[in-house]
Amino acid sequence: xxxxxxxxxxxxxxxxxxxxxxxxxxxxxxxxxxxxxxxxxxxxxxxxxxxxxxxxxxxxxxxxxxxxxxxxxxxxxxxxxxxxxxxxxxxxxxxxxxxxxxxxxxxxxxxxxxxxxxxxxxxxxxxxxxxxxxxxxxxxxxxxxxxxxxxxxxxxxxxxxxxxxxxxxxxxxxxxxxxxxxxxxxxxxxxxxxxxxxxxxxxxxxxxxxxxxxxxxxxxxxxxxxxxxxxxxxxxxxxxxxxxxxxxxxxxxxxxxxxxxxxxxxxxxxxxxxxxxxxxxxxxxxxxxxxxxxxxxxxxxxxxxxxxxxxxxxxxxxxxxxxxxxxxxxxxxxxxxxxxxxxxxxx
Amino acid sequence: xxxxxxxxxxxxxxxxxxxxxxxxxxxxxxxxxxxxxxxxxxxxxxxxxxxxxxxxxxxxxxxxxxxxxxxxxxxxxxxxxxxxxxxxxxxxxxxxxxxxxxxxxxxxxxxxxxxxxxxxxxxxxxxxxxxxxxxxxxxxxxxxxxxxxxxxxxxxxxxxxxxxxxxxxxxxxxxxxxxxxxxxxxxxxxxxxxxxxxxxxxxxxxxxxxxxxxxxxxxxxxxxxxxxxxxxxxxxxxxxxxxxxxxxxxxxxxxxxxxxxxxxxxxxxxxxxxxxxxxxxxxxxxxxxxxxxxxxxxxxxxxxxxxxxxxxxxxxxxxxxxxxxxxxxxxxxxxxxxxxxxxxxxxxxx
Numbered sequence: 001x002x003x004x005x006x007x008x009x010x011x012x013x014x015x016x017x018x019x020x021x022x023x024x025x026x027x028x029x030x031x032x033x034x035x036x037x038x039x040x041x042x043x044x045x046x047x048x049x050x051x052x053x054x055x056x057x058x059x060x061x062x063x064x065x066x067x068x069x070x071x072x073x074x075x076x077x078x079x080x081x082x083x084x085x086x087x088x089x090x091x092x093x094x095x096x097x098x099x100x101x102x103x104x105x106x107x108x109x110x111x112x113x114x115x116x117x118x119x120x121x122x123x124x125x126x127x128x129x130x131x132x133x134x135x136x137x138x139x140x141x142x143x144x145x146x147x148x149x150x151x152x153x154x155x156x157x158x159x160x161x162x163x164x165x166x167x168x169x170x171x172x173x174x175x176x177x178x179x180x181x182x183x184x185x186x187x188x189x190x191x192x193x194x195x196x197x198x199x200x201x202x203x204x205x206x207x208x209x210x211x212x213x214x215x216x217x218x219x220x221x222x223x224x225x226x227x228x229x230x231x232x233x234x235x236x237x238x239x240x241x242x243x244x245x246x247x248x249x250x251x252x253x254x255x256x257x258x259x260x261x262x263x264x265x266x267x268x269x270x271x272x273x274x275x276x277x278x279x280x281x282x283x284x285x286x287x288x289x290x291x292x293x294x295x296x297x298x299x300x301x302x303x304x305x306x307x308x309x310x311x312x313x314x315x316x317x318x319x320x321x322x323x324x325x326x327x328x329x330x331x332x333x334x335x336x337x338x339x340x341x342x343x344x345x346x347x
Numbered sequence: 348x349x350x351x352x353x354x355x356x357x358x359x360x361x362x363x364x365x366x367x368x369x370x371x372x373x374x375x376x377x378x379x380x381x382x383x384x385x386x387x388x389x390x391x392x393x394x395x396x397x398x399x400x401x402x403x404x405x406x407x408x409x410x411x412x413x414x415x416x417x418x419x420x421x422x423x424x425x426x427x428x429x430x431x432x433x434x435x436x437x438x439x440x441x442x443x444x445x446x447x448x449x450x451x452x453x454x455x456x457x458x459x460x461x462x463x464x465x466x467x468x469x470x471x472x473x474x475x476x477x478x479x480x481x482x483x484x485x486x487x488x489x490x491x492x493x494x495x496x497x498x499x500x501x502x503x504x505x506x507x508x509x510x511x512x513x514x515x516x517x518x519x520x521x522x523x524x525x526x527x528x529x530x531x532x533x534x535x536x537x538x539x540x541x542x543x544x545x546x547x548x549x550x551x552x553x554x555x556x557x558x559x560x561x562x563x564x565x566x567x568x569x570x571x572x573x574x575x576x577x578x579x580x581x582x583x584x585x586x587x588x589x590x591x592x593x594x595x596x597x598x599x600x601x602x603x604x605x606x607x608x609x610x611x612x613x614x615x616x617x618x619x620x621x622x623x624x625x626x627x628x629x630x631x632x633x634x635x636x637x638x639x640x641x642x643x644x645x646x647x648x649x650x651x652x653x654x655x656x657x658x659x660x661x662x663x664x665x666x667x668x669x670x671x672x673x674x675x676x677x678x679x680x681x682x683x684x685x686x687x688x689x690x691x692x693x694x695x696x697x
Contacts, residue, residue, distance in 0.1 A: 290548060291545075291547070
């Protein structure tokens with residue numbers, strides 16, 4: 001029995017803006033076991049990055065976490081630990097910046113591979129020194145020992161050790177990404193959150209990096225959340241996946257379940273809109289309309305205005321989360337009826 | 348290149364096209380030999396009427412430069428571009444303006460390619476004003492509305508007075524398409540037109556471009572790094588590597604029966620949206636070298652698993668036809684095509 005590592009329960013993160021609120025993440029719940037890889041997919045602006053950063057409580061200063069949200073990591077509730085009730089808005093909690101307890105978790109237990117790792121390194125410091133600094137911040141070892149560890153990490157991710165003393169601009173895009181992965185692994189974390197880890201890279205480099213990540217994930221038995229817009233990357237990498245649309249998790253389950261036995265109309269539409277180099281060339285189906293404005297989300301199901309199966313109830317009531325098969329959930333009024341009917345990738 | 352084909356059908360014929368950018372590095376600006384980046388180094392292809400020609404490759408392979416050369420946003424260093432048989436590679440002044448009326452471009456980023464201070468009406472009407480098309484203002488508005496409707500922005504009247512910031516990414520790209528269409532061009536260069544768009548929007552824009560091709564028979568040069576997108580869009584495609592075309596042919600011939608080791612690596616690296624798909628490992632080494640210090644011989648040999656010492660690192664393989672319409676630039680193309688075993692060899696690394 002795999003051991004549970006992360007339990008996100010009803011996480012809601014809203015941003016306060018001048019004109020009101022942006023309901024970026026609403027009632028998101030999922031679980032992750034040790035050593036498991038989860039893909040969090042969705043389009044830009046659907047709240048997938050906010051969800052990822054919400055786990056480590058690294059959110060912008062105008063972000064508020066709703067009461068009742070829980071992020072339980074290894075038995076510890078981060079929301080309870082590092083937030084306080086907001087003085088300005090009742091029903092919301094605000095993150096306490098630089099919370100000393102939280103800082104012990106960040107990078108040591110949960111590390112991140114940031115979107116556009118190209119720019120995540122400080123250009124005026126040597127790459128190796130930046131990784132050494134991360135190690136020394138969290139561990140009580142000498143600089144020589146830290147440097148030794150960086151050397152090992154470089155070997156692990158496939159960068160020549162003599163590049164430790166180079167500056168970021170002397171690295172190619174793929175190497176920066178590898179260095180970023182080395183940095184994420186430096187403190188042997190339990191969980192890595194990778195936000196669009198290969199989006200800016202060419203296919204050949206992307207393939208190598210993904211292969212590397214999968215290998216290291218297995219070797220080190222570290223859990224991973226891959227945040228991406230590319231369902232094919234998830235198909236290749238993840239054991240399970242969560243599909244996000246307009247701040248809601250619309251479907252969760254194992255990767256196989258979601259691809260082969262799709263239970264939510266949005267995921268079906270996504271698969272039909274995705275070109276592939278495999279199989280026959282058939283006409284793609286575009287999804288009509290565009291994602292809603294999250295400062296004023298539609299009442300009821302947020303996908304209903306674009307959904308071909310939508311009925312009156314969808315526009316009125318928010319759909320419940322239905323378990324259509326063991327471990328396979330869909331947030332749709334007609335999940336039971338549509339399950340098995342929707343054309344997944346196989347059909 | 349396409350012997351036996353009717354010449355009239357060829358809209359664009361590119362012959363041995365080259366573009367070298369001169370680099371000024373430090374003091375070499377004043378002394379010594381200039382250094383060149385060979386962005387495009389001798390490529391040839393035809394684009395026929397009503398055809399979508401896909402150009403794929405990794406960043407820095409010269410695909411965007413090729414597109415900019417065809418629209419004459421860059422001046423070629425050598426070679427010719429025949430547009431309906433007329434060489435436009437060295438056109439200037441009025442001749443160039445006339446050519447540009449017939450050739451339009453759609454850019455990657457619809458957030459940057461539209462002027463934020465222009466309304467949709469002004470954006471789409473500007474090409475008409477530049478080329479002096481339409482007698483009266485009303486006639487031009489009429490043309491703009493027609494172009495917007497062609498781009499499936501309906502009802503067009505609702506969009507005329509909007510500014511780009513009031514439009515979604517997909518709508519912006521449709522405005523850019525309308526702007527290209529309003530001149531009734533005979534050729535469109537589309538440089539990564541969908542790579543900034545979300546999946547749910549992307550399919551719609553791709554379908555629109557294919558429908559317009561059906562409707563008006565406009566050929567496209569479709570430049571992209573995404574092979575799955577290129578496959579969906581193009582009838583024929585060419586794979587570029589460091590300024591050269593390494594393989595060219597019918598799209599599914601390239602996807603399924605590719606012969607060049609680089610194409611093979613590129614296609615095996617494409618992720619497939621199917622959890623059951625087991626894809627082959629990429630067997631090429633290292634990363635794309637800098638186009639300043641090109642390796643001698645075949646450009647791909649330092650990364651190629653089949654490279655042979657004394658051949659590949661000395662002689663640059665020409666683009667040869669292995670079977671009808673399938674061109675490959677590899678010394679072993681014929682052997683690969685015949686299914687003969689080519690031993691994997693290690694040569695001294697560069």
